Amino acid sequence: MLTDLFTPSVQYSLDIAGIFVFAISGALLAVRKNFDVFGMAVLASVTALGGGLFRDVMIGDLPPTAFTDLGYFVTPLVATVLVFFLHPEVERITRAVGVFDAAGLGLFCVAGTTKAYDYGLGLTSSAALGLATAVGGGVLRDVLANEIPSLLRWDRDLYAVPAMVGAVTTALLIRFDALDATTSALAATMAFTVRLLAMHFGWRAPRAWNRRSTATEEM
Amino acid sequence: MLTDLFTPSVQYSLDIAGIFVFAISGALLAVRKNFDVFGMAVLASVTALGGGLFRDVMIGDLPPTAFTDLGYFVTPLVATVLVFFLHPEVERITRAVGVFDAAGLGLFCVAGTTKAYDYGLGLTSSAALGLATAVGGGVLRDVLANEIPSLLRWDRDLYAVPAMVGAVTTALLIRFDALDATTSALAATMAFTVRLLAMHFGWRAPRAWNRRSTATEEM
Amino acid sequence: MLTDLFTPSVQYSLDIAGIFVFAISGALLAVRKNFDVFGMAVLASVTALGGGLFRDVMIGDLPPTAFTDLGYFVTPLVATVLVFFLHPEVERITRAVGVFDAAGLGLFCVAGTTKAYDYGLGLTSSAALGLATAVGGGVLRDVLANEIPSLLRWDRDLYAVPAMVGAVTTALLIRFDALDATTSALAATMAFTVRLLAMHFGWRAPRAWNRRSTATEEM
Numbered sequence: 001m002l003t004d005l006f007t008p009s010v011q012y013s014l015d016i017a018g019i020f021v022f023a024i025s026g027a028l029l030a031v032r033k034n035f036d037v038f039g040m041a042v043l044a045s046v047t048a049l050g051g052g053l054f055r056d057v058m059i060g061d062l063p064p065t066a067f068t069d070l071g072y073f074v075t076p077l078v079a080t081v082l083v084f085f086l087h088p089e090v091e092r093i094t095r096a097v098g099v100f101d102a103a104g105l106g107l108f109c110v111a112g113t114t115k116a117y118d119y120g121l122g123l124t125s126s127a128a129l130g131l132a133t134a135v136g137g138g139v140l141r142d143v144l145a146n147e148i149p150s151l152l153r154w155d156r157d158l159y160a161v162p163a164m165v166g167a168v169t170t171a172l173l174i175r176f177d178a179l180d181a182t183t184s185a186l187a188a189t190m191a192f193t194v195r196l197l198a199m200h201f202g203w204r205a206p207r208a209w210n211r212r213s214t215a216t217e218e219m
Numbered sequence: 220m221l222t223d224l225f226t227p228s229v230q231y232s233l234d235i236a237g238i239f240v241f242a243i244s245g246a247l248l249a250v251r252k253n254f255d256v257f258g259m260a261v262l263a264s265v266t267a268l269g270g271g272l273f274r275d276v277m278i279g280d281l282p283p284t285a286f287t288d289l290g291y292f293v294t295p296l297v298a299t300v301l302v303f304f305l306h307p308e309v310e311r312i313t314r315a316v317g318v319f320d321a322a323g324l325g326l327f328c329v330a331g332t333t334k335a336y337d338y339g340l341g342l343t344s345s346a347a348l349g350l351a352t353a354v355g356g357g358v359l360r361d362v363l364a365n366e367i368p369s370l371l372r373w374d375r376d377l378y379a380v381p382a383m384v385g386a387v388t389t390a391l392l393i394r395f396d397a398l399d400a401t402t403s404a405l406a407a408t409m410a411f412t413v414r415l416l417a418m419h420f421g422w423r424a425p426r427a428w429n430r431r432s433t434a435t436e437e438m
Numbered sequence: 439m440l441t442d443l444f445t446p447s448v449q450y451s452l453d454i455a456g457i458f459v460f461a462i463s464g465a466l467l468a469v470r471k472n473f474d475v476f477g478m479a480v481l482a483s484v485t486a487l488g489g490g491l492f493r494d495v496m497i498g499d500l501p502p503t504a505f506t507d508l509g510y511f512v513t514p515l516v517a518t519v520l521v522f523f524l525h526p527e528v529e530r531i532t533r534a535v536g537v538f539d540a541a542g543l544g545l546f547c548v549a550g551t552t553k554a555y556d557y558g559l560g561l562t563s564s565a566a567l568g569l570a571t572a573v574g575g576g577v578l579r580d581v582l583a584n585e586i587p588s589l590l591r592w593d594r595d596l597y598a599v600p601a602m603v604g605a606v607t608t609a610l611l612i613r614f615d616a617l618d619a620t621t622s623a624l625a626a627t628m629a630f631t632v633r634l635l636a637m638h639f640g641w642r643a644p645r646a647w648n649r650r651s652t653a654t655e656e657m
Contacts, residue, residue, distance in 0.1 A: 030590070036643035038598040039590030053496075058272075060281030062498030067563040084646050125286040139363070144577070146586045148365045152249070152258030160257040205255035208303050277491075279500030344505040358582070367584045371468070371477030379476040424474035427522050 010181075011111075016075055018107035021100035023048035023079035026141050028087065028097055033145050037084055043141055044083075045076040051136030055112050055129050059119035098199055101138075102162070106192035109134035109166035110184050114174075123171045130167035134191075135160060154207045158198035161205070166191025229400075230330075235294055237326035240319035242267035242298035245360050247306065247316055252364050256303055262360055263302075264295040270355030274331050274348050278338035317418055321381070325411035328353035328385035329403050333393075342390040349386035353410075354379060373426045377417035380424070385410025448619075449549075454513050456545035459538035461486035461517035464579050466525065466535055471583050475522055481579055482521075483514040489574030493550050493567050497557035536637055540600070544630035547572035547604035548622050552612075561609045568605035572629075573598060592645045596636035599643070604629025 026047030030040040049066045056064035066072040112133025116126040135151050138159075142149040150156045169187040173179040197203065245266030249259040268285045275283035285291040331352025335345040354370050357378075361368040369375045388406040392398040416422065464485030468478040487504045494502035504510040550571025554564040573589050576597075580587040588594045607625040611617040635641065 031646045033586070033590075034592060034645060035590045036592035036645050038596075038643050039592065040646065042590060042598070057276060057495060058282050058286055060279075063496050063557070063559055063563070067496055067559055067567065070560070070562060073562060073566060087646055119282070121282055121286055122289070124289060124292060125282070128292060129286065143362060143365075143581060144587060144590065146365065146581075146584065148252070149363060152252075152254045152261060152363065154253060154255035154258065158257075160261070205257050207253060207255050208250045208259065208306055276495060277501055277505055279498075338501070340501055340505055341508070343508060343511060344501070347511060348505065362581060362584075365584065367471070368582060371471075371473045371480060371582065373472060373474035373477065377476075379480070424476050426472060426474050427469045427478065427525055 012071070014107050015111065016071055018104040018111070019048040019072060019075045020079055021097075021104040022108075022137050023076035024083060025097050025101045025104075025138070026076070027080050027083035029141060029145055031083060031087055037080070040084060041077060041080045043144060044080045045073075046144060047137040047141040048076045048079070049137065050140040051108060051112065051133040051138075054136045055116060055133045058129060058132075059116055059121065061115075061119060099196065102192050102195035102199070105134050105159070105163050105195055106166055106188035106190075109163040109191050110170045110188045113167045113170040114179070114184065117171075117174055123175055126174070127164075127167040127171040130170060131160065131163050134163040134167070154204060156204070158203045158205060159195070161203075162191045162195035162198060165194050231290070233326050234330065235290055237323040237330070238267040238291060238294045239298055240316075240323040241327075241356055242295035243302060244316050244320045244323075244357070245295070246299050246302035248360060248364055250302060250306055256299070259303060260296055260299045262363060263299045264292075265363060266356045266360040267295045267298070268356065269359040270327060270331070270352040270357075273355045274335060274352045277348060277351075278335055278340065280334075280338060318415065321411050321414040321418070324353050324378070324382055324414055325385055325407035325409075328382040328410050329389045329407045332386045332389040333398070333403065336390070336393055342394055345393070346383075346386040346390040349389060350379065350382050353382040353386070373423060375423070377422045377424060378414070380422075381410045381414035381417060384413050450509070452545050453549065454509055456542040456549070457486040457510060457513045458517055459535075459542040460546075460575050461514035462521060463535050463539045463542075463576070464514070465518050465521035467579060467583055469521060469525055475518070478522060479515060479518045481582060482518045483511075484582060485575040485579040486514045486517070487575065488578040489546060489550065489571040489576075492574045493554060493571045496567060496570075497554055497559065499553075499557060537634065540630050540633035540637070543572050543597070543601050543633055544604055544626035544628075547601040547629050548608050548626045551605045551608040552617070552622065555609075555612055561613055564612070565602075565605040565609040568608060569598065569601050572601040572605070592642060594642070596641045596643060597633070599641075600629045600633035600636060603632050 023044040026044040027040045029047075030043040033039075035043065049072060052072075053064050053066055056062065056066075109130045111130075113126045113130025115133075116129035117123065121129065139149040139151055142151075151159050166187050169190055170179065170184060173183050173187060242263040245263040246259045248266075249262040252258075254262065268291060271291075272283050272285055275281065275285075328349045330349075332345045332349030334352075335348035336342065340348065358368040358370055361370075370378050385406050388409055389398065389403060392402050392406060461482040464482040465478045467485075468481040471477075473481065487510060490510075491502050491504055494500065494504075547568045549568075551564045551568025553571075554567035555561065559567065577587040577589055580589075589597050604625050607628055608617065608622060611621050611625060
């Protein structure tokens, strides 16, 4: 199976790393929203595991890995404890979290696409589920925090596009039978880099055509 | 199977038509909320496919049709592109969208009820899932846009009732072994008509008893 | 199976009782948010059935019990009708609803843990799903009502902790092969009692470390 590309322990470490960085971003939003420690744990877990849960439900892999592997379950709790005790001023850490979150984005869009394809979905659907795996947790995080998902807002740097780049690249690699440990690492790195560039240069996506004339602050 | 009532291509066209009109309504809300083009695509897809995804997960039809048929996936994107370039002033189009949305409501409550029954659910549960199929996407759309679902608000015209009319009629037709292409078209038309009437006459549902005395603006 | 601990009719009555009290809490929030009668029915159903639906999807028990048993479906509607006609001033009933809700919390965390374990999940995951069963409906209720889930807010009395106490106790009882009708009733009662105490004494959970110095109103 494609998911055996890496030795299990490498694949697993990458998964856990992605879960950890997403959990950090969830726990930090919880701090900013003034939630208590249980709210932090819930938001960390939802952010870290939400995208994968959605993908696993869609492909019918039930119970989802998050409920069969203790590491998936414990990692968000560890992230919560860390943020609870050590979180420096939120402002100072935000930049670092952005980088970690970009890493999670890269890892998840590749892993999500690969797993969906392994379960028999077509290439397009697999890429779509890879995208959903990468961005789903963040959307759930924002919904629970009662905010408009930053994924949807035009005044946020590109987030869906880097994940799409990674997912589509992975699908193309599968299509041309070229997916191996190296190329999938490259796909993840590509998504990661595009996201970093989007953050650095403030890349944004356009809004609907007719809005442009009236919205002078844009473009 | 009941879902074979229509020739596949007719059934499929109706499905795609329903998805298309719901996607338009999602993309238009995204424009109103000032989302970027990716936010539009996400909101269009969620609105169009959300109800069906929920139904398919509940009946255990995994992966859901939305992930196995490219047409389901591409239609919301086409709707997004259309809205992106062509959307006239939102105000002007709202009326037409309401009519299209009513058509989607009619199509989905019948199709949802029929599919749930095909998967072995009882008549009541099938009608409930038909209702959920019809209104679920709109609820998800509003949740993602951080608004109270218009389904729940008393100051909106009846929306659940038309879908219930269509779903219950379909269940009764199944019960009396009278569901065929003509009668299910009739059930969809009935839901469509009730919704149009509710919009035209501003029909609303009552709120809880004790509220009435204090809420003079109602009834 | 563990779920056969009780005679079916006792187990079933407990389930229905839990659904009923949660539905009351959903319908009452709908009244407070000024929803119409259909919004009340939707919010009551989501609150009462949401946690169990999530658990059933996760463990792959599809279609979920809520769609195969009429009692699960009708109970929230009965609760809606009751609240619609009889709800006294919302303020007066709030206390009683809190007690009923605590009872639902106790019943659901035990039932959820037991069912998840029956479907082959590990003890930790079973307890996590028991917790999710107990609190999931309330989270969905608050999301649909466009409020920050009270589960997450630091200024609300402990809610997750009582459910965790019940779920973990149940898992430990399973672990030591000591789960029977009496002990699982005890676990539910324990969760119920902890919740009542939290409400009575206003127990709250701490927020992140660095917040404490600046947030003088806490502790």
